[in-house]
Amino acid sequence: MNLETFKRDIKTRYRTLGTNDIDAKVSSLIGSLQNEWAVSPDALSLQELKTFTGAMIEEEGLSLYSELEELIAQKERIERQIARKSEELQHLKYNLFNAVEKQIGSNDETLERLHQVKLQSIDLLEILEEITESAVITTLEKGSDIEETLEEIIKEITFESLNANVLNAIRIRRILASILQSALNVAEATPNQADLILRGTLRGIHTALIKSIDKFRQYLLYVPEEVKALYRDEYKTIEMELDNVDTLFTQIFHGLKSHNNAVIIQKLEHLNEEIATSSDELSRLSKETVELLRNRLARIKRGVTARGNRLLQSKSAQEAKAMGARAWSVAKSAMEGAIKGAKEVIDKK
Incomplete structure (x- = not known):
């Protein structure tokens, strides 16, 4: 035939x-x-x-296909508009921080703080919840290997969002809370799949944290002392966070309790305990990184010494400050990488 x-x-x-x-x-x-x-x-x-x-x-289905094609075309047009506006927003932030930097003076400590704010501000964290929620819903619609697929997607999104070379305590909490809140929203709306959604999300976060901390540890081994000097206070905060990584999730869960159902938070806590009990890799790697941080920070002397002044005026230190001028493109690439990675995982299923 x-x-x-x-x-x-x-x-x-x-x-x-x-x-x-x-x-x-x-x-x-x-x-x-x-x-x-x-x-x-x-x-x-x-x-x-x-x-x-x-x-x-x-x-x-001829007429429905036509309507569907038109809707898809509209969706793609909207996505292009969102992409353009997001890029415009990034450029706006970039120009604003440049203007502030010009006016703020040449005080190294002030510029250091401004640089940290810039790194935290110029990215797409404001739509992280929407990205995560969309990924979770798409996974549910695919309907197969939900937990495993979610673990891979959340790992991609979390890791790229964390940007391990500039690991930041406040940033970590905000990212994890945003991702977990998105998962909770979908889990509450689909109670039959709640365990799969929450377990897959938590496993993805744990895996991404391990990967990020390991990357940060490698970064510490090779980053110039001049750059470490600029981030001394930030690294001390990270050291404390890593030293108490076991309580990180407890604190985030506590913050989520104020605007979520108590029952689903209890479920989240129970699942997280199961995951943490099954592997001590996150805790072990955190402790190792804390020791490395302490050893590295011990070499950096705080204060206005001749050597300190030379460090802050060195080429490496100036390059570290100049990272702010490239922050928007780095952050944009990181989030695009997360979206691309998530889509690739979804498309494979």
């Missing part, structure tokens, strides 16, 4: 049937199989049956 001819014939016949009754249309076409093609419906091969039903679906 020539499948192309078969499909064309079915579509032509379906189009000419003068009724809106689907049962009547199907009955007529089933009859034509025997009369025109001399084949019984139960004798159709898998490919022939697929061609037969596919031709009917295409004809019956």
Whole structure:
């Protein structure tokens, strides 16, 4: 049987049937199989049956396909507009921080703080919840390997958002809280899938934290002392956070309690305890990184010494400050990487 001819014939016949009754249309076409093609419906091969039903679906759903294509086109136009506006916003922030830097003077400590604020501000964290929620919903719609798929997606989003070379205590809490809040929103709306959603999300976060801390540890091994001098206070804060990583989730959960159902937060806490109990890798790696941080920070002397002044005026230190001028593109690439990674995981399923 020539499948192309078969499909064309079915579509032509379906189009000419003068009724809106689907049962009547199907009955007529089933009859034509025997009369025109001399084949019984139960004798159709898998490919022939697929061609037969596919031709009917295409004809019956023609108007819906057109509407769907138009909606997709509208969605793509909106996405392009969002992308343009997001980039404009990034440029606006970039120009604003440049203007502030010009006016704020040359005090190294002030510029250091401004640089840290800049790194925290110029990215797409404001839409992190929407990105995560969309990824979770898409995974549910796909309907297979939900927990495993979510773990991979959340790992990608979390890791790229954390930007491990500038690991920041406040940033970590904000990112994890945003991602967990998105998962909680969807879990509450789909209680039958709540365990899978929350467990997959938590596992993804744990995996991303391990990956980020390990990357940060490698960064500490090779980053110049001049750069460490600029981030001394920030690194001390990170040291305290890593030293108490076991309580990180407890504190985040406490913050989520104020605007979430107590029952689902208890479920979240229980699942997190299960994951933490099954592996001590996060705790172990955090302790190792704390020791490394302490050793590195011990070498950096705070104060206005001749060597300290040389460090702050050195080429490496100046390059570290200049990172702010590239912050928007780095942050943009990081979030785009997260979205791309998430889409790739979804598309594979």
